[in-house]
Amino acid sequence: MGKASxxxxxxxxIPIRVxxxxxxxxxxxxxxxxxxILPALHPGWPPALTFAVAATTATLFFFSVLWHEVxxxxxxxxxxxxxxxxxxxxxGGASQMDDEPERPRTEFIVALAGPVASLVLGGLWLxxxxxxxxxxxxxxxxxSLMAQVNISLGIFNLVPGFPLDGGRILRAGLWAARKDIA
Numbered sequence: 389m390g391k392a393s394x395x396x397x398x399x400x401x402i403p404i405r406v407x408x409x410x411x412x413x414x415x416x417x418x419x420x421x422x423x424x425i426l427p428a429l430h431p432g433w434p435p436a437l438t439f440a441v442a443a444t445t446a447t448l449f450f451f452s453v454l455w456h457e458v459x460x461x462x463x464x465x466x467x468x469x470x471x472x473x474x475x476x477x478x479x480g481g482a483s484q485m486d487d488e489p490e491r492p493r494t495e496f497i498v499a500l501a502g503p504v505a506s507l508v509l510g511g512l513w514l515x516x517x518x519x520x521x522x523x524x525x526x527x528x529x530x531x532s533l534m535a536q537v538n539i540s541l542g543i544f545n546l547v548p549g550f551p552l553d554g555g556r557i558l559r560a561g562l563w564a565a566r567k568d569i570a
Contacts, residue, residue, distance in 0.1 A: 393475060402461050402471045402483075409478035410450065417446040421533075429529065441526050445533050450476065452509060452538050456545070457481040459505030460498055460553075467494045492564035499556035503542040510538030 393405040421442035426433065433441075453476055460483040461471045470486040489495040517531035546554040563569045 393477075399458055399474075400462065400465060402465075403473040404454065404458075405473055405475045406450075407475060407477035410476055413478055414446050414450065417449060418442045421445055425533075426529070430525065437526060441530055445530050448530065448534050449537055452506065452534065452541065453481045455509055456502040456506050456541060457483050459501040463501040464498045467498065469494070469498070492560040492569075495563065496557055496560035499553045499560065502553050503545045506538045506542030506545065510535045510540075510542060513538060 392408040513535035520528040548554040548558040
């Protein structure tokens, strides 16, 4: 993932990179919202407002995936694991750790951190959507879409399939029960 990526910055010393494939996601997300979802929700909006809301939502989606990965990484650091970098790419993101957790408890809380962060963020966006729904339609729309995206991201990542977070949570449970990671 390294050659076609851009370093955005660092969080607690962890480099955050964005793969060039995210341009594709940004364009597709913006286009599909501006040409399909938003006109269906708000047919009277002018095209400039529709595209502004779509681009804002696509950008916030990017930060939502980053938030999810930073949560994994910060919990990993707090539990003594080294995190090499966070990379966002076309299928989402990855926190690249130098080694695997040595205990099932560590595996469990590192894996759970991302979905919990997404669900909390989704709940916060839902509160914003409810607060803005009568007075600020563009803000309420962005917040509502972000609530849906983050709650979906949190729930989807709990699916018990490896390497999704839910698969890592299941592996931690089996590891704890059997006292053997294999």
